Amino acid sequence: MIGKSSWFQRRKYGGWGITPRTSQGWLYILISIILLVLFRQISAYLFFGGLAVLMLDILHIMATLKKDELETRVEALAERNGAWTMIAALIIGIFFQVAQSASGDLQGVDPFLLIALFSGAIVKSISNWWLERKGIDK
């Protein structure tokens, strides 16, 4: 793709994604922002097309980031803690909306909350199945 994983490191604090660690990484971010602003002025299709390419490139960079075994383990534990927190928040949100629906203040539960919870459970199941079949080298 376009950006190289050696220009970036994983974002550890304040969310998910990547952080530039070289001047090329910062240049990549700057050029991406400038292009998106330009595309937005020209056409919505060009803007969303450019955004899609950028998202795919960032996902590719994240998937190919080089991490040693300590960083991989730290990342796994941090992501697990983040996931458990999000799951707890989603469950509390769903129960809250169920209670509000029962009292007539709300029309049902937001489907995106349920989609988030179930899609996470499905991905976890697939990951467990796949990793137990394949094994982990690190």
Added chain:
Amino acid sequence: MTTRIREYRQKLHLTQAELADQVGVRRETIVFLEQGKYNPSLKLAHTIAKTLKSSIEEIFDLE
């Protein structure tokens, strides 16, 4: 776990960064290993021992 990584590293006149490069990990990982704060995988332990021209038993002590 205690390690003798620092002792063997200094015998070979290697910095933490140089050892990290040769072994294929970050310098922070070598720091954690020297402080006994991280148990490496067998593969990493073997690579470190080989780089330091010694054996796993000499470098790492699980006591």
